[in-house]
Amino acid sequence: xxxxxxxxxxxxxxxxxxxxxxxxxxxxxxxxxxxxxxxxxxxxxxxxxxxxxxxxxxxxxxxxxxxxxxxxxxxxxxxxxxxxxxxxxx
Numbered sequence: 001x002x003x004x005x006x007x008x009x010x011x012x013x014x015x016x017x018x019x020x021x022x023x024x025x026x027x028x029x030x031x032x033x034x035x036x037x038x039x040x041x042x043x044x045x046x047x048x049x050x051x052x053x054x055x056x057x058x059x060x061x062x063x064x065x066x067x068x069x070x071x072x073x074x075x076x077x078x079x080x081x082x083x084x085x086x087x088x089x090x
Contacts, residue, residue: 005048006058012068013047022072026050032067033060041073051077 022028026045031052032038037060041053049058053075 004058005050006060007048007062008044008065008068009062012044012065016044016070019070022070022074027070028072028074030069030071030073031060031065033064034066035064040071041075042068043077044068053077 016027016029019027026043029042029044030038030040031042031049039052039059042049043051049062052058
């Protein structure tokens with residue numbers, strides 16, 4: 001699967017530029033879509049949606065976004081979750 005970026009509106013870009021970053025170079029926001037879907041953890045960087053928690057691909061287009069709110073609800077999106085190692089049996 002190929003990943004792609006979804007641009008956000010210039011208004012949202014300008015709003016986020018005024019806010020503190022969630023991490024170096026990115027913001028975590030919530031996104032509400034026209035069809036009522038809601039995504040709590042969406043990573044935005046350089047004017048584009050780059051990750052949506054729980055999705056391998058971004059499940060919406062920019063024109064579907066009704067509202068975007070900064071929430072800083074972070075997760076380690078840069079590294080896939082690894083299974084915990086089991087303790088050695090004695």
